[in-house]
Amino acid sequence: MRAVELFEAGLRQVDVVAELGVSAQTTSRWHRAWQSGGRDALVGAERLGRTPRLSDEQLAGVEAALVAGPKANGFGTDMWTLARVAEVIERMTGVRYTLSQTWLILRQRLGWSRQRPARRAAERDDAAIEAWAKRDWPRIKRGLDDAVPGSVSPTRADSRSCPQ
Template identity: 50%
Template sequence: MWWVCWWESVGVSYQPSSTVSESGVRPLSRPQLSEARRVRAVELFEQGCSTSEIAAMVGVHAESVRRWRRAWENGGAQALRRRPAPGARPKLDDAQVEEVRAALERGAQAYGFEADLWTLERVGLVIERVTGVTLSRATVWRVLTGRLGWSLQRPERRAAERDESEIARWIAHEWPRIKKGR
């Protein structure tokens, strides 16, 4: 894994999981890693390295290095920096998302709902109460899964009369008897 050695040589750490490392530092995202490659390429441009050498050191195709070199020659190192993602700005900023997280962690009953169960409609109402911003169901889903990191949880459907010991007894004694009778 040549890229691990290269990243360590330039002081960049990469962890594929999205968890925080032991040092308390979040791992670099894919766009940050790509930018680190381009920054390293700029350093190598300035040292006079050839396109093929840079491509091998950075781990990209030579055509990418040629494209980076043209951008660098026309706009300097700033031309190779990361740009913000295109599109509309999120309706909720990071502080509002944290307010929503705190509100949701209090539970649904804290907001007057009968059961402590979150639905998209309920979460949308809480977001509106907490932030004053009305979101569609799809946007509420994106906030929950993307920005908060929550996932869909469905309650198991089981009969209230279910007797686990009787089920275990049936599996241990009755099922083998039935199976033998075939």
């Protein structure tokens, strides 16, 4: 529509190319359509590109399955991978996607982003860590008592201060 405004203002095609940053072929096509049918000839431009293989309803079903989690979809662990997502899509819709296409669906159509799981030991005991941080860490951080005389020698165990 901006090109139509520029054509109506009397600008040449080459000026529209420079102003809008589009190709000369596109501008020429727009100009021909504008000359033959006016502004209305460019209003109802069709969607460009290939139509999606998954309908919005199918995509909503896939998203509901993904939100339910990997274990609910028959996988052993609770982590999604692109291969698993592609498998769920194929199982639910019959449409097979490559891993890169699966990522585009997740990112562009569903608005999801990549998440990395936190690296934590399965045996991690948060209560024990918190107790250690309150009980032992202040003592360790404080260090040795300053009243104990030391040595400058790096080979002696009590090397802390310089002798007078």
